Amino acid sequence: MTTLLEVDSISVTFDGFKAINDLSLAIASTGLRAIIGPNGAGKTTFMDIVTGKTRPDRGRVLWGEGGMNLVGLSEARIARLGLGRKFQRPTVFEAQSVAENLDMALKNPRQPLRLLLARRTAADRVRVEAIAEEIGLRAHLTRRAGELSHGQKQWLEIGMLLAQDPKLLLVDEPAAGMTVAEREHTTDLLKRAARTRAVVVVEHDMEFVRRLDCRVTVLHEGRVLAEGSLDHVTADPNVIDVYLGR
Amino acid sequence: MTIAPAAALRPRFVLAGNPSVLWALLVLAIFTLGVSFLSEGMGVGLISTSFVKTLGKTLCLCLAAVAMDVVWGYCGILSLGHMAFFGLGGYAIGQWLMTARTTEIVAQSLAGQPLPPTPRELEQAVATQIFGVVGADEFPWIWAFSDSLGLQLLMVVLVPGLLAGLFGWLAFRSRVTGVYLSILTQGMTLALSLWLFQNDSGLRGNNGLSGLQNIPGLDGWGQATLSVAFLWGSALALALGYVLFAWLTSGRRGSVIRAIRDDEARVRFLGYGVEGTKLLVFTLTAMVTAIAGALYYPQAGIINPGEVAPLASVYLAVWVAIGGRGRLYGAALGAALVSLLSSWFTSGGVPDVPLGFATIRWTDWWTVLLGLGFVAVTLLAPKGLGGLFDLVPRRPSRRQGDWGPDDGAWRREEG
Numbered sequence: 001m002t003t004l005l006e007v008d009s010i011s012v013t014f015d016g017f018k019a020i021n022d023l024s025l026a027i028a029s030t031g032l033r034a035i036i037g038p039n040g041a042g043k044t045t046f047m048d049i050v051t052g053k054t055r056p057d058r059g060r061v062l063w064g065e066g067g068m069n070l071v072g073l074s075e076a077r078i079a080r081l082g083l084g085r086k087f088q089r090p091t092v093f094e095a096q097s098v099a100e101n102l103d104m105a106l107k108n109p110r111q112p113l114r115l116l117l118a119r120r121t122a123a124d125r126v127r128v129e130a131i132a133e134e135i136g137l138r139a140h141l142t143r144r145a146g147e148l149s150h151g152q153k154q155w156l157e158i159g160m161l162l163a164q165d166p167k168l169l170l171v172d173e174p175a176a177g178m179t180v181a182e183r184e185h186t187t188d189l190l191k192r193a194a195r196t197r198a199v200v201v202v203e204h205d206m207e208f209v210r211r212l213d214c215r216v217t218v219l220h221e222g223r224v225l226a227e228g229s230l231d232h233v234t235a236d237p238n239v240i241d242v243y244l245g246r
Numbered sequence: 247m248t249i250a251p252a253a254a255l256r257p258r259f260v261l262a263g264n265p266s267v268l269w270a271l272l273v274l275a276i277f278t279l280g281v282s283f284l285s286e287g288m289g290v291g292l293i294s295t296s297f298v299k300t301l302g303k304t305l306c307l308c309l310a311a312v313a314m315d316v317v318w319g320y321c322g323i324l325s326l327g328h329m330a331f332f333g334l335g336g337y338a339i340g341q342w343l344m345t346a347r348t349t350e351i352v353a354q355s356l357a358g359q360p361l362p363p364t365p366r367e368l369e370q371a372v373a374t375q376i377f378g379v380v381g382a383d384e385f386p387w388i389w390a391f392s393d394s395l396g397l398q399l400l401m402v403v404l405v406p407g408l409l410a411g412l413f414g415w416l417a418f419r420s421r422v423t424g425v426y427l428s429i430l431t432q433g434m435t436l437a438l439s440l441w442l443f444q445n446d447s448g449l450r451g452n453n454g455l456s457g458l459q460n461i462p463g464l465d466g467w468g469q470a471t472l473s474v475a476f477l478w479g480s481a482l483a484l485a486l487g488y489v490l491f492a493w494l495t496s497g498r499r500g501s502v503i504r505a506i507r508d509d510e511a512r513v514r515f516l517g518y519g520v521e522g523t524k525l526l527v528f529t530l531t532a533m534v535t536a537i538a539g540a541l542y543y544p545q546a547g548i549i550n551p552g553e554v555a556p557l558a559s560v561y562l563a564v565w566v567a568i569g570g571r572g573r574l575y576g577a578a579l580g581a582a583l584v585s586l587l588s589s590w591f592t593s594g595g596v597p598d599v600p601l602g603f604a605t606i607r608w609t610d611w612w613t614v615l616l617g618l619g620f621v622a623v624t625l626l627a628p629k630g631l632g633g634l635f636d637l638v639p640r641r642p643s644r645r646q647g648d649w650g651p652d653d654g655a656w657r658r659e660e661g
Contacts, residue, residue, distance in 0.1 A: 051515060079517035091512045093505045100501045105516055108498075112522035118498050164516065 002065065004029040004168055004198050010049060010059030011222075019045040020056065021222035027168065032194040034209045034230075035202045037219035038242065043202045044088070046219070047170050051085045052078040064167075080110060084166030088173045090153035094146030098137055098156055101145050102128045105160035127163070134192075135159040136185065151182035158189055168198045175208045187211050206234075266635075267492045270575045271485055274305075278481040285477075287470035298473040299545045300589060304582050305480035306542035309487045311565050311581030312574050313531035313538070316491045318563065319571030320500070321527045322507030324424075326559045327413075327431030328535050330438050331406035333554035335536030336543035337442075338405055340455035341389055342398035343544060346462035348372050349393070379453050386448030402540040403533045409434075410532030411525065418521040418528075423510065432556045442551035454550025458543050473545070480541045484578070487534050491574055494530070503527060564616070568623050569630050576632020583631065584619075588612060 005027040012020045020042045027033055037043055048054035050061055052075040061070040063081060070078055079085075092101050106124055109115070132138040135155040140148065145156055154174060161169050171190065175183045190212065193199055203209050209216060209230060216233050218225040220242050226233045233239050283289040285298045293301075310332050317323050352371045356363045363371070374383045391397035413434055417427055445451035461472060495503060502523060505513045510520050543549045562581075569580015590596060591612035599606040608615075627633055 053511075074519075075511075075514040076517050076519045079515050085515050087512075091509060093501075093508055093512070095508055096501060096504065103498055104501050104505060110517050110519065112519060112526050115499050115502060115518070115523065116494075116526065120498055160516070 002029045003027070004064065005050065006062040006067075007046075007050065008060040008062060010056040010061065012045060012049065012054060012056045018222055020049065023059075023219075023223050025217055025224055025227075027198050027200060029167070029198055030194065030196065031198060032190065032212055032214035033198070033200045034212055034214055034216045035200060035219060036204070036206070036209060036216060037225070040221075041219040042222040043219055044172065045222075047085060047172060047202060050078075050170065051075060051083060076110070079164070079166075082165075082167035084161040084164045084169050086157050086161055086169070086171045086174065088176060090150065090157050092145040092148075092153050092156050092160070094144065096145060097142055098132065098145055098148070099128055099141040101156060102131055102159055102163050105163035107163070107165040131159045131163050134162065135189065151178050151185075154178065154182075154186065155189070158186070158193075162193060166197065168200065169193060171199065171201045173203055173205075174201065175203070175205060183208060183211070206230075264492055264496065266573070266575055267489065270488060270578070274481055274485055274488075278478060281477060282474050285470070285474050287468070287472070287474040295470045295473045298470075298477055300586070302473065302477040302480045302545045303542050304585055305477070305484050306538040306545070307565070307585050308578040308581045309480070309484045309538040309541075310535045310562060311569065311577040312484070312488055312491055313534045314562050314566045315569075315571060315574055315577035316495060316503075317527055317531040318566060319573070319577065320495050320507060321503050321524060322510075323524060323528060324428045324563065325431045325528065325531075326428045326556065326563060327435040328532065329558035329562055330435035330554045331410060331532040331535040332539035332542070332558075333438075333442075333549065334406040334409065335402045335539030336546075336549040336553065337449055337455065338398055338401040338536070339540040340458050340543055340549050341392040341401075341449075342395050343458045343460070343462065344376055344455050345372065345389065345392040346395070347457060347460050348375050350462055351375075377450065380445040380451050388448045399540075402536055406536035407529055407533045410529045414525045414528040418524045421521075432559070435554055435559050436556050439551045439554045439556070442554065452551060454548060454553075455543075456548045458549065459545070459547035461544065476541065476545050480538075480545075483537055483541055487537070488574060488578070490534070494527075495574075564620055567630060568620060570632025571630065573632045573635075575635075576630050579631055584616070588616065591615070 003026045007023060007025050009022050009024050010020055011018065011022055023042065023046065035043055035046070045054060049056050050070065052070065052073055056071060059071070062068065063070050063083075068081075070081075070083075073081075093104070096104075103120060103124060106127060108118060108124070129138065129141070132141050135158060137148075137152060137156060137159065140152070145153065148156060158171070158174065161171075169190075174186050174190065178186060187208070190199055190201060194214075201209075201212060203212075213230075215228065216230050217227045218233050218236075218239050225242065226236045226239050281293060281298060281301055284292040286293070286295050287298065310328065314325070314328050317325050317328070349368070349372050352375055353363075353368060356368065356371065369385070370383060373385050377383060377385075385392070391401060413431075417430055422430060441447050442449055442454075443452050449455070459469065459472070461467070464472065467475070494500065502513065502518055505516075506518075506520055506523060513520050561584075565581040565584050566577045567580070568584055569578065570576025591608045594609060596608045598608065623630060629636065
């Protein structure tokens with residue numbers, strides 16, 4: 001299995017607080033991966049660094065077969081390389097329709113001048129409808145995203161990620177605030193997406209991680225504490241000590 | 247499936263997809279033809295030439311307001327410096343108007359001499375005539391193209407375009423947003439106005455450029471006819487600008503522009519270069535505002551550095567806020583209404599109100615009234631005057647597909 005993303009001993013300090021401390025981990029090009037850890041373990045900072053929002057003090061983030069270093073690239077550039085991110089709080093464009101939200105995310109030329117002259121093609125519309133079907137929002141395409149329920153917004157955001165057709169999907173707490181039925185739908189969506197690409201789920205909720213049934217990385221104080229199957233890491237005495245034991 | 251999804255993104259011609267554009271153009275055409283018919287220059291003479299000029303100037307302000315609405319209402323950049331570009335457009339066209347007009351006059355007065363003047367003598371005489379007030383007798387370098395209408399017209403869009411491009415590149419690249427950006431734009435227009443106030447700026451200091459209402463080569467027309475011609479020119483510019491901006495704010499590009507307004511960081515994670523798109527919108531609106539200024543000042547007759555004072559740009563934002571952000575006709579409506587009311591109140595057209603202990607003179611109290619109006623609109627009608635159009639009952643749109651049998655689905659009676 002080839003490596004898609006390799007985080008190589010990154011560190012970042014905020015006002016003297018070491019949010020990430022010599023963190024290294026590798027993500028394969030297909031499949032699911034869960035990253036868990038208590039509050040302040042550095043999960044969100046890790047995503048910020050990989051997506052270009054935060055610059056690490058030290059270390060490299062290597063991407064793809066060529067081993068391109070993502071550190072120092074802009075968020076937009078990294079997103080165009082094939083890295084999609086879903087935020088914890090659903091962030092969709094509430095003033096615009098579901099269809100417009102998906103259309104914006106479609107994998108199309110994104111340079112300002114190309115965007116200026118862009119036309120929505122028939123293929124774009126077919127793609128938008130297919131994604132809407134997949135996320136269960138086909139009947140809501142013309143509605144404003146702001147009118148959707150919390151769970152529907154989460155799916156719309158996942159749909160926007162799928163529309164981007166990224167090689168790697170970074171998903172931050174996708175199940176937060178969802179009902180049991182909504183959680184199941186979300187799990188299915190992520191598992192289906194992981195068949196053809198890498199999906200990294202940052203999660204708090206152990207039950208949800210169990211349902212994902214994938215390799216788990218436990219973060220603690222900005223470094224990897226344990227890695228392996230969920231059963232393996234939950235049996236690890238260190239993990240029990242810092243996280244599960246509480 | 248209760249709604250036909252295929253319709254959601256069907257590409258439509260901008261005008262057909264947005265009936266408000268056609269309505270706006272229709273109203274503008276009727277207005278222009280109506281004023282022409284009632285004017286002294288071409289019609290029955292019910293509207294004085296000076297009022298035709300006021301109306302023509304108002305159309306230019308509407309165009310500036312529509313551009314402001316795109317940059318602020320759609321793209322979320324509260325620029326409090328767009329009137330600087332308006333003024334620069336006016337200065338650029340004013341340079342040609344003054345040079346050409348003064349050359350005509352000086353050539354005429356020198357024609358009686360026994361020896362015809364050499365080109366050098368003529369140029370010096372023209373320069374002394376124009377720059378004598380600031381104690382200079384040579385053309386400053388920024389007047390290098392002032393003898394060519396074509397080049398100076400190019401300067402109308404090029405100079406403000408370059409300034410906006412440079413300013414925007416520096417500001418957006420450093421990710422200055424929100425109120426800090428607004429303060430920077432105020433700084434830009436203040437700096438420009440202070441520079442223009444200097445005598446050695448090369449643009450006649452606080453005298454500004456004057457006599458712009460006389461169009462060289464069109465002496466035979468007379469101001470009455472010229473005023474109608476400029477009204478038409480301004481209306482045409484407004485119409486073209488309106489269609490351009492309706493196009494810019496439609497489709498996927500419009501979607502992305504509005505998305506930048508609502509959540510810039512999220513747009514970055516979608517892979518769009520936010521800075522480039524903002525720069526494009528900022529520069530394009532600056533250039534259109536400059537064109538509006540180039541049409542405004544020949545109707546006003548004079549431009550001076552006070553025109554690019556920070557307050558002018560604040561007024562522009564107030565017009566757009568009162569008219570309604572995020573809809574082009576709202577901005578145009580706000581600019582027309584407030585600027586016409588403003589000139590009515592400040593020209594002494596409204597009678598004073600004696601209160602016994604004091605007298606309300608509207609020339610002084612108009613700004614208070616405007617301020618109260620601004621507060622009232624913000625509190626009572628956040629969508630602005632344009633929001634009133636939402637109250638017009640709409641015909642339910644025709645739908646496609648089957649009539650749904652489910653509860654809550656569309657029934658035949660509704661369609």
